[in-house]
Amino acid sequence: xxxxxxxxxxxxxxxxxLLALLLxxxxxxxxxGIRAYRGGGGIDALIKAFSPxxxxxxxxxxxxxxxxxxxxxxxxxxxxxxxxxxxxxxxxGGYTAYFLGVLDEVVHGTYIVWQVTGVQPDWGIHxxxxxxxxxxxxxxxxxxxxxxxxxxxxxxxxxxALPGGARSVARQAAYVFLFWSCYWLVYERGLGLLSLYExxxxxxxxxxxxxxxHGHKIKVSQRIASQTYFSH
Amino acid sequence: MNTKTxxxxxxxxxxxxxxxxxxxxxxxxxxxxxxxxxxxxxxxxIVIVLLRRTGDYFHPVSIFVFSFLIRxxxxxxxxxxxxxxxxxxxxxxxxGDAWQKGxxxxxxxxxxxxxxxMLLPAWPRHRTLAAAQHExxxxxxxxLTALRMAAWLGFITGLFFYLFFxxxxxxxxxxxxxxxxxxxxxxxxxxxxxxxxxxLAGNFLIWxxxxxxxxxxxxxxxxxxxxxxxxxVTLLYMPFGGVLSLWRPYSWD
Numbered sequence: 001x002x003x004x005x006x007x008x009x010x011x012x013x014x015x016x017x018l019l020a021l022l023l024x025x026x027x028x029x030x031x032x033g034i035r036a037y038r039g040g041g042g043i044d045a046l047i048k049a050f051s052p053x054x055x056x057x058x059x060x061x062x063x064x065x066x067x068x069x070x071x072x073x074x075x076x077x078x079x080x081x082x083x084x085x086x087x088x089x090x091x092x093g094g095y096t097a098y099f100l101g102v103l104d105e106v107v108h109g110t111y112i113v114w115q116v117t118g119v120q121p122d123w124g125i126h127x128x129x130x131x132x133x134x135x136x137x138x139x140x141x142x143x144x145x146x147x148x149x150x151x152x153x154x155x156x157x158x159x160x161a162l163p164g165g166a167r168s169v170a171r172q173a174a175y176v177f178l179f180w181s182c183y184w185l186v187y188e189r190g191l192g193l194l195s196l197y198e199x200x201x202x203x204x205x206x207x208x209x210x211x212x213x214h215g216h217k218i219k220v221s222q223r224i225a226s227q228t229y230f231s232h
Numbered sequence: 233m234n235t236k237t238x239x240x241x242x243x244x245x246x247x248x249x250x251x252x253x254x255x256x257x258x259x260x261x262x263x264x265x266x267x268x269x270x271x272x273x274x275x276x277x278i279v280i281v282l283l284r285r286t287g288d289y290f291h292p293v294s295i296f297v298f299s300f301l302i303r304x305x306x307x308x309x310x311x312x313x314x315x316x317x318x319x320x321x322x323x324x325x326x327x328g329d330a331w332q333k334g335x336x337x338x339x340x341x342x343x344x345x346x347x348x349x350m351l352l353p354a355w356p357r358h359r360t361l362a363a364a365q366h367e368x369x370x371x372x373x374x375x376l377t378a379l380r381m382a383a384w385l386g387f388i389t390g391l392f393f394y395l396f397f398x399x400x401x402x403x404x405x406x407x408x409x410x411x412x413x414x415x416x417x418x419x420x421x422x423x424x425x426x427x428x429x430x431x432l433a434g435n436f437l438i439w440x441x442x443x444x445x446x447x448x449x450x451x452x453x454x455x456x457x458x459x460x461x462x463x464x465v466t467l468l469y470m471p472f473g474g475v476l477s478l479w480r481p482y483s484w485d
Contacts, residue, residue: 001290002442003449003458016455034470037414045414062307063318069307070317070325072334116321130341139257139337143344150348153292158354169379169446176442179292186341187299202386202435206443210382 002176005161006169031061068128068187074112075131080138083111090136092197108132109189126188146186153182170207177203235285242281243350249274250343253336264332268312271339272305278346293349297342304338376447383443387461390436394468397429416471430472437465 033049041048085107086100106114108131110124127135129149133142160175177199249271256262279294311317311326325331398407401423410416441461449458
């Protein structure tokens with residue numbers, strides 16, 4: 001996305017389209033193998049999973065990793081007011097639990113798994129803002145939050161991503177990350193705003209470092225310039 | 233019809249979609265197949281209107297809508313035509329009609345997002361294309377050398393934390409063994425408290441590779457060379473768990 005904006009618009013040559021298609025196919029092709037490798041099967045399982053029969057038969061990728069309908073279904077089943085967490089966690093996300101002293105508080109995805117299986121798990125499904133807010137506050141607040149998010153996206157887009165704005169590397173990088181944080185918020189974890197803050201912090205560190213390096217170069221060049229001046 | 237008329241029509245359709253889904257959500261009997269078809273029609277229409285206005289295929293709304301269609305609408309469609317999902321948590325969540333309301337909940341969220349985009353005014357100022365072009369022309373020179381150097385420093389710092397994590401947990405030979413065995417997922421085999429190094433490594437590597445990609449593309453216009461830093465980070469993240477860790481930094485999770 002960042003590259004798209006940095007170039008104004010990429011000219012879609014045949015080579016670029018083929019490259020993009022190849023990337024998508026390879027990604028889908030190796031996904032089952034990666035899961036087998038991470039499941040403790042190691043490199044052997046990764047290589048075996050390259051077999052076309054494994055790839056074509058594997059529909060777990062779609063139903064467990066891509067599909068989100070089950071999260072929304074459970075959200076509807078449990079209904080508004082069924083589960084809520086400390087209010088600050090909606091604004092600041094997971095790590096806030098440490099400062100609030102509510103580390104044992106479960107988030108919505110974990111709550112769903114807990115209720116469905118009857119055993120308190122140490123993991124949870126990804127739910128996203130619509131499900132989290134619906135389960136916590138109800139339908140109207142959820143729609144209000146999404147309305148505000150739509151407006152926020154518009155502001156980000158117009159301030160950071162339109163041509164000109166996208167020419168600035170920092171703006172463009174910030175746009176990619178802020179956009180992704182919004183996406184993550186909606187489609188993965190409704191309490192995940194902290195990743196947005198930490199992303200800004202790390203971008204800030206790199207930009208600050210660049211300013212320091214830039215300043216160092218200016219000082220050097222000024223010294224050289226002054227030496228040159230006096231030598232004449 | 234001109235662009236504004238199309239936009240007004242899209243807003244009207246969006247309101248209609250919102251109302252129909254609201255009625256269906258509060259148990260007004262509306263055929264689910266009608267909702268399924270109407271939702272996809274309205275959302276695709278809105279995306280086309282927005283793409284015509286901006287010419288931007290990565291328009292934020294289009295990405296959200298596309299994701300909705302793949303992650304919610306498509307599963308609902310498959311269930312409607314009789315495809316049985318992979319069992320999850322030992323329950324048939326697709327039995328009954330709660331999944332239909334699940335789709336409607338998602339549609340309401342998306343219609344709200346689209347209305348937020350199309351109806352609320354930009355703030356703090358409307359950044360027009362002309363203003364953006366003016367800024368581009370009059371922008372002062374930016375020293376990309378310093379930024380590139382800072383990004384490389386960030387990349388090296390991230391790499392250092394990555395290697396440090398493996399060194400303090402497994403040593404050199406142990407790390408190779410762990411990498412080959414694929415047992416790192418979930419962090420069970422690592423020492424408690426060391427995941428902070430992967431946090432630092434991940435953020436430094438992702439941020440720096442993103443900046444390096446943008447700078448490289450601006451100077452070389454080579455997609456392959458530009459994407460080498462994020463590709464290398466993706467490979468580095470292959471052993472770790474989490475749904476999207478592998479696709480870092482594409483996913484920026």
